[in-house]
Structure formats: structure tokens, C-alpha cells
Amino acid sequence: MLPMDNCLPKDHKQAQKVLNGLGLGYEKIHACKNNCMLFYKEHESLDTCPICNESRFKMTSQNRTTKIPQKVMRYLPLKPRLQRLYMSTHTATDMRWHKEKQVDDDVMRHPVDGEAWKEFDRTFPEFAADPRNVRLGLATDGFNPYGVLNQQHSTWPIFVFPYNLPPWKCMKKEYMMMTVLIIEDPGRSIDVYLRPLVDELKDLWTNGVRTYDKSTGKMFTLRAAVMWTVNDFPAYAMVSGWSTKGYMACPVCKEDVTSGWHAGKVCYLGHRRWLPWDHEWREKDKEFDGNTERRLIPREWSGDEILDQLNRLDFAPFGKTVSRVRPSTHMN
Incomplete structure (x- = not known):
């Protein structure tokens, strides 16, 4: 099919070697069949899940030299891909766009113009001092790769986006970085599969990674932070831990x-609480649920308060075989 003097790899194995050399490879991490845990770090040498006692490997012939894992997760390391953003002069310059070329004129063109970005800079001035530090967004959702609606299967890729880039680049597919590929629906145990990514993000926040900046010709310590997540409402429940x-x-x-409960469905009322205190609709009862509305807007919880509430919860073990505690029923 190709001319004799082509430079493409001869086979799939050679192509994988090229990708690994570019830092585009991935790690295979074995997972419990019931999504209880990953055979990772302190559990890497185990052959049986300590939570459900399920075998790590499939039952195969006694003569087979290699064992076949029950379930495998693909993890694509984030650090080398963030470092590659600074290997090109043009990309390295664009990674500082949010600091050097952003125009502050009260027009929302990019997340840097939003209050969340500015509040983050005020809270972490040391991180904000170096514009090369990467602000990331994380997104995930499940889809059926086979396109068969009646087949119960979903694949969950997890992407991160570098928001340092200008608005005409930061959402381009060339800069979307897939970090985790979960072949089967993780259910409520998506936390299990996110652990390698969370560990790497924690290290990038605390220690960073030494990176060569092509635009300046110098080394620097690259740090990264996840600014926000982007999900639909069902995936929001899985990532945040709050039932939707x-x-x-x-x-x-x-x-x-x-x-x-109304007409066989759960209905959500009380929206008049957000109206001004003297709004006429607050006094109307027959037009709504039969009651006047005298309540104030629900209080806003800070991130520290929500984290403190989560730390007080007694979560059940992950996995399909054990019922999991629902945060929304234990916050009361």
C-alpha cells in the first residue's frame, strides 16, 4: 500500500516504541473486577482484592506463562505532556498569554476574565507569580463506543485542558489531554480510577516538575492546579460524590x-426564595404550592466547609458488591 522508501513504522510494536519515545505512551494498571481498588502502589504485588477477595487474574490454562488481568485501566501520565507544551517557542509564549496579553476591560473572553480565576490568584499569590504554571480544567463523561443503544456498556475518558492558552487555542482538540481511559462503566467507584491522576496532580501542585522553557532557554519548576471540572449533571454526581x-x-x-413527590416523580420547589424580598410572587400561594414564601436564599458553603463535611462522613468500601454511603443522606 505504501512506497518502499516510506518512513512509517513497520508494525504496531514499532509504532508503540516511537510513541513511547515521544512521551505518548500509557501505563496499564490492573483493577479489581468489582471496581473495589486498583492494584497500584501499595497493592501492586497482590493477586487478590483485599475488599471482595476477587482474583486479580482470569482463570487460564496451567501451561500459560502470562496471566491475563480481569480488568485493566489505561493511564496516560500528565507531566511529560505538560512539559512538551514548553518545547516549542510559539506554544511556550502562548502559555503566558493569560498574564502578558490579556486585556482587562470587563469583557468575558476567557476564564482569566472571570472572578474565579482572580480569586484563585489572590488566594495563592506564589502560584500566580509565575504565569507558566498551568491552570487545568478536568472533564469526563461516559459514552457507548459501539453506538448500540440497547447494549449496557460505556467507556469513560477523562480529559484535562490547559487554560493558560489564548481562547482560540485552549479548547482545540490538539491541546486536549486524555489522562485516564476507563473501559467499563465505573459506577460510583470512579474515585478508584482517578487515584493515579489525583496523585500526579498533588505532586504537580506541591513539588512541580523541572521543565525546559524553549522561549527563554532556561529551566523552571512547572506547577499545575485544577481550577474546575466540566461535566453534565449525572457525571457531576460521580465526580463530586453528591447524589444528583x-x-x-x-x-x-x-x-x-x-x-x-408528585405524579410519580420527585419535584423541586422553593425557587421563589431567590426573588427580591418585596417581590409580589412571594405573597402568592394559590398560584404556586399553596404557601407564601418567607425564607431567605440558602447560605453559600465555602470549599473548606464542604471538605470538612466530607471528612466527617463514614464512606463504605468501593465496589459493586458493597452498598455505598450516599453523602446527600448523611449531611443532615
Whole structure:
């Protein structure tokens, strides 16, 4: 099919070697069949899941020299791909766009113009001092790669996006970095599969990684932070740990949500709480649920308060065989 003097790899194995040399390889991490845990770090040498006692490997012939794992997760390391952003002069310059070329004129063109970015800079001035430090967004969702609607299968890729780049580049597919590929629906155990990424992100935040900046010709310590996540509402429940269905499905109102059962469905009421105090609709009862509305807007919880609440929860072990504690029922 190709001319004799082509430079393409001869086979799939040779192509993998090229990709690995460019830092585009991935790690295979074995997982428990029931999504209880990864055979990773302190559990790397185990042959049986300590939570459900399920075997790590499939039952195969006695003569087979290699063992076949029950389930495998693909992890694509983030550090080498962030370092590659600074191997090109043009890309390295664009990674400082949010600091050097952004125009502050009260027009929202890029996340740097938003209050969340500015508040982050005020909270962590040391991180903000070097514009080369990377601000990341994380997104995930499940899809059926076979396109068969009645087949119960979903694949979950997890992407990160470098928001340092200008708005005409930061959302281009060339800069989307897939970090985790979960071949089977993780259910409520997505935390298990996120552990390698979380570990790497923690190290990037605390220690960073030495990186060569082509635009300046000098080495620097690259750090990174996840600014926000981008999900639809069902995936939001999986990533955040807050149930988005049932009587307490609102992650903003939390236990102060107003909900009830009507016509076979859970309905969410109480929206008049956000109206001005003297709004005429607050006094109307027959037009709504039969009650006047005298309550104030639900309080806003800080990140530290939410983290403190999560730390007080007694979560059940991960996995399909054990029922998991729902945060929305234990926040009360």
C-alpha cells in the first residue's frame, strides 16, 4: 500500500516504541473486577482484592506463562505532556498569554476574565507569580463506543485542558489531554480510577516538575492546579460524590433543598426564595404550592466547609458488591 522508501513504522510494536519515545505512551494498571481498588502502589504485588477477595487474574490454562488481568485501566501520565507544551517557542509564549496579553476591560473572553480565576490568584499569590504554571480544567463523561443503544456498556475518558492558552487555542482538540481511559462503566467507584491522576496532580501542585522553557532557554519548576471540572449533571454526581437524584439532588442547596413527590416523580420547589424580598410572587400561594414564601436564599458553603463535611462522613468500601454511603443522606 505504501512506497518502499516510506518512513512509517513497520508494525504496531514499532509504532508503540516511537510513541513511547515521544512521551505518548500509557501505563496499564490492573483493577479489581468489582471496581473495589486498583492494584497500584501499595497493592501492586497482590493477586487478590483485599475488599471482595476477587482474583486479580482470569482463570487460564496451567501451561500459560502470562496471566491475563480481569480488568485493566489505561493511564496516560500528565507531566511529560505538560512539559512538551514548553518545547516549542510559539506554544511556550502562548502559555503566558493569560498574564502578558490579556486585556482587562470587563469583557468575558476567557476564564482569566472571570472572578474565579482572580480569586484563585489572590488566594495563592506564589502560584500566580509565575504565569507558566498551568491552570487545568478536568472533564469526563461516559459514552457507548459501539453506538448500540440497547447494549449496557460505556467507556469513560477523562480529559484535562490547559487554560493558560489564548481562547482560540485552549479548547482545540490538539491541546486536549486524555489522562485516564476507563473501559467499563465505573459506577460510583470512579474515585478508584482517578487515584493515579489525583496523585500526579498533588505532586504537580506541591513539588512541580523541572521543565525546559524553549522561549527563554532556561529551566523552571512547572506547577499545575485544577481550577474546575466540566461535566453534565449525572457525571457531576460521580465526580463530586453528591447524589444528583432523589429528594436532595441539588448540590447548591444541599440539605436545605425543597422537594416533594408528585405524579410519580420527585419535584423541586422553593425557587421563589431567590426573588427580591418585596417581590409580589412571594405573597402568592394559590398560584404556586399553596404557601407564601418567607425564607431567605440558602447560605453559600465555602470549599473548606464542604471538605470538612466530607471528612466527617463514614464512606463504605468501593465496589459493586458493597452498598455505598450516599453523602446527600448523611449531611443532615
